[in-house]
Every structure is written in structure tokens, then in C-alpha cells.
Amino acid sequence: xxxxxxxxxxxxxxxxxxxxFLLLIFFLVTTTMDTDSGxxxxxxxxxxxxxxxxxxxxxxxxxxMINKYDKLLVNGRPGDIATLKDQAKEFATPQPGKENxxxxxxxDFELLGRVATNKGVISLKNDRGTSYxxxxxxxxxxxxxxxxxxxxxxxxxxxQHFTDLTDKDKIDEISKAIxxxxxxxxxxxxx
Amino acid sequence: MAKFKxxxxxxxxAISTGSMPDIIFMLIFFFMVTTSMRExxxxxxxxxxxxxEVQKLExxxxxxxxxxxPPTQAKYGTESRLxxxxxxxxxxxxxxFIEKERQARNEAxxxxxxxxxxxxxxxxMGLVTDVKQELRKCGAFRITYSAxxxxxxxK
Numbered sequence: 001x002x003x004x005x006x007x008x009x010x011x012x013x014x015x016x017x018x019x020x021f022l023l024l025i026f027f028l029v030t031t032t033m034d035t036d037s038g039x040x041x042x043x044x045x046x047x048x049x050x051x052x053x054x055x056x057x058x059x060x061x062x063x064x065m066i067n068k069y070d071k072l073l074v075n076g077r078p079g080d081i082a083t084l085k086d087q088a089k090e091f092a093t094p095q096p097g098k099e100n101x102x103x104x105x106x107x108d109f110e111l112l113g114r115v116a117t118n119k120g121v122i123s124l125k126n127d128r129g130t131s132y133x134x135x136x137x138x139x140x141x142x143x144x145x146x147x148x149x150x151x152x153x154x155x156x157x158x159x160q161h162f163t164d165l166t167d168k169d170k171i172d173e174i175s176k177a178i179x180x181x182x183x184x185x186x187x188x189x190x191x
Numbered sequence: 192m193a194k195f196k197x198x199x200x201x202x203x204x205a206i207s208t209g210s211m212p213d214i215i216f217m218l219i220f221f222f223m224v225t226t227s228m229r230e231x232x233x234x235x236x237x238x239x240x241x242x243x244e245v246q247k248l249e250x251x252x253x254x255x256x257x258x259x260x261p262p263t264q265a266k267y268g269t270e271s272r273l274x275x276x277x278x279x280x281x282x283x284x285x286x287x288f289i290e291k292e293r294q295a296r297n298e299a300x301x302x303x304x305x306x307x308x309x310x311x312x313x314x315x316m317g318l319v320t321d322v323k324q325e326l327r328k329c330g331a332f333r334i335t336y337s338a339x340x341x342x343x344x345x346k
Contacts, residue, residue: 017208020215027222036254037245038307038335046327128317132310135319136240136338143244184323 039139047186060102062091062122066138068129081137088145092178094118109173112157121181139182146180153178235260235274240312241341248335253303255292257285259318260311271314273322282318285325305333 064084065073072079074087094116095101102120109115122142126135147162153174154162165171235258248254258274273280275288293301306326310319326334 013212016212017215020212020219024215024219024222027219027226031222031226036248036251036307036337037340038248038337039242039244040246040305040333040335043323043327043332043334045330045332126316126320128315128320130316131312132314132316132319133240133312135316136242136312136336139336140242140244140338143242147244 039136039143041139041182044183056121057103059100060120062088062120064088064122064124064138064142066124066126066130066134068127070131070134072138081134081141084138084141085145085148088122088142089148091120091122092118092145092149092181107177109177111170111173112177115177117177117179121183123183123185125185142182143180146178149178150174231256231258231274231277233258233274234263234277234279235272236263236311237309238312239309239337239339242336242338243340243342245338245340246335248305248307250303253296253300254305254307254335255289256307256309257288257322258309259314259322261313271311271318273318282321282325285322286329289326289329289331303333304331305335306331307335307337309337 063073063075064079067073072081072084074084079087091102094104096104096116102118104116105119106114107117124138124142151162154160154165154170157174158165158170162171162174165174237258237260259271260274261269261271262279267279273282273284275284280288289306293304296304308319308322323334326332
């Protein structure tokens with residue numbers, strides 16, 4: 001059978017742009033650029049025997065409580081969210097030789113040298129009725145206190161903001177020199 | 192010297208649209224790469240609280256989400272509920288959920304698994320505390336409280 005050579009007609013490419021536009025619009029609509037952000041914390045491991053309480057000296061603890069009306073109690077006195085950051089910052093600053101301030105421990109670091117680190121722990125307690133918004137506000141203020149301290153230290157030693165540091169060793173050492181010590185107690189009722 | 196001759200009608204040459212598909216394709220690839228499709232349909236209302244000290248979550252593939260908030264549909268009441276994956280769940284289901292999330296990752300990544308708590312700002316802490324206790328029990332210690340960047344409430 002003698003077949004005639006058929007010419008394959010050229011495919012019209014002018015609709016290519018339309019097709020790709022369609023795809024483009026699809027991806028434009030489904031895309032979500034927002035990256036997730038939040039306050040990172042580490043939960044403590046479960047307590048094995050609840051009777052054995054770890055004794056911490058009173059001067060090493062800053063008590064922050066939030067009741068179900070979202071009111072604050074800081075070290076037994078009514079507190080305010082506006083001043084909480086400064087209180088936490090003062091507490092977390094190492095103050096060698098001061099009587100009521102938390103104890104100070106000297107540690108040696110490779111880049112920082114001998115640095116006084118604070119042994120204080122911020123104890124955060126909340127009621128079951130506390131609103132999440134308030135809880136996050138308090139966590140945020142406490143985080144801000146530590147971030148400011150770290151920033152000051154980074155400025156003092158490396159003349160850079162803490163957030164601008166890129167060297168992992170520097171970040172690690174400052175994080176160890178100013179550890180975020182926030183302890184969350186076992187849940188209990190707060191009046 | 193060239194003269195500026197006022198030659199009446201000079202036709203503007205047609206702009207070639209031949210490269211249009213290429214340009215669009217380039218844009219497509221950009222969006223294809225950056226896109227991340229929504230994995231779950233939210234069944235709880237979600238207004239995240241605001242905070243100033245937020246950090247970006249680094250590895251999205253290593254994050255599992257727990258949603259807590261009042262149901263979106265009125266027929267489920269107004270009491271805050273827990274959502275895991277696509278459905279409502281009880282606090283006791285959290286351990287199983289974390290175990291499942293762990294199984295889905297390869298072994299090297301498992302210790303790095305972070306749990307992101309996405310909680311509506313009006314939820315009471317009781318439910319959140321219960322979830323946190325469950326997370327402690329199953330050893331998922333790395334958590335983040337999801338928040339938007341902005342001034343905190345209560346100021």
C-alpha cells in the first residue's frame with residue numbers, strides 16, 4: 001500500500017500563554033507565603049515521684065502567678081504586665097554580692113571568658129481559667145526580658161545585636177551564659 | 192550631523208509576544224516552589240494571640256500542629272475543642288497523634304519533632320494545660336505557642 005506522506009500540521013502555540021496563565025493563577029491563589037511563627041519553649045519531663053520536691057532557695061525564685069481573672073501576682077504582690085519585663089530582667093541579671101538577688105555562678109567560656117551566670121528560676125503558674133491571650137502576653141514579656149539581656153551581652157562582647165549574630169558558637173555561648181529558666185509548675189488551682 | 196526629520200508617520204513595530212509563555216512559566220515555577228498548600232481544613236476558629244518575641248519555625252516538615260479553639264459551626268456548641276489533623280479529638284487522643292506523627296518521620300528526625308500549639312486567643316488555659324501534660328507524658332517536649340507578630344494584648 002502506497003501511503004502518501006501526510007504532513008503533520010504544526011501545533012498552534014499561541015494558546016500556550018493562556019494555559020500557563022491559568023496555571024499561574026492557580027498557584028497564586030493556593031500559595032500561602034506566611035511562615036509559621038511562635039514562642040518556642042521546652043516542657044519539663046514528667047515528674048516520677050511527686051513527693052520529692054526539689055528544694056530551691058527562695059532568693060533564686062521569682063514567682064509569677066496568673067489567676068482566672070487574668071490578674072498577676074509577682075512575688076506575692078499584685079503585678080502588672082507593663083512592669084513585668086523590667087522585674088524579670090532585673091531578676092535575671094547576674095548581680096554578684098547582692099543579698100536578695102539570685103545566686104551567681106561563674107562559668108568559663110571560650111569566647112566570652114569568665115562570666116557570671118544567674119541561677120535564678122522564674123516560676124510561672126496559671127489557673128485553668130486564665131485566658132490564653134494573657135498567658136502568651138506573660139510568656140512574651142518574660143521572653144523579652146531574656147532577649148534584651150542577651151542582646152546587651154552580644155553588644156558588649158561582639159558589638160552586634162544578638163539577632164544579627166551569625167556565628168553559631170557565639171550564639172551558643174551567649175545562650176548558655178544567659179539561660180532562659182522558666183519553670184512551669186504542675187497544674188493546680190489558684191485562688 | 193543627523194537631522195531630525197519630521198517624517199510624518201512612523202509605525203511603531205509590534206511587540207513580539209513570543210516570549211510571553213516563557214515569562215509566565217518562570218513565574219509559575221516561582222510560585223510552585225514557594226507554595227505550600229493548606230494541609231488541614233480548620234474546624235475551630237483561629238485567631239492567634241499577638242506577641243513581639245516570636246521566632247520563625249525553621250523546618251516545617253518537622254512540625255506537627257494541634258489546633259484548639261471554639262468550633263466554627265454553631266451546631267457543635269461554643270465550648271473549646273481540640274482538632275488533630277482534620278477532625279475533632281479528645282485530650283486523650285494526643286498521645287496517639289504524636290505517636291503517629293513520629294512514625295511518619297524518619298528515625299533521625301524524630302527527636303527534632305516540634306509540636307506547634309495553635310490556640311485561639313480566647314481559649315482558657317485549662318484545656319491547654321491538659322494538652323501540655325499529655326505532651327509531657329509522651330515525651331514531646333519541644334513546643335511552640337503559635338502567635339502573630341505584633342503588640343501584645345493587655346498593654
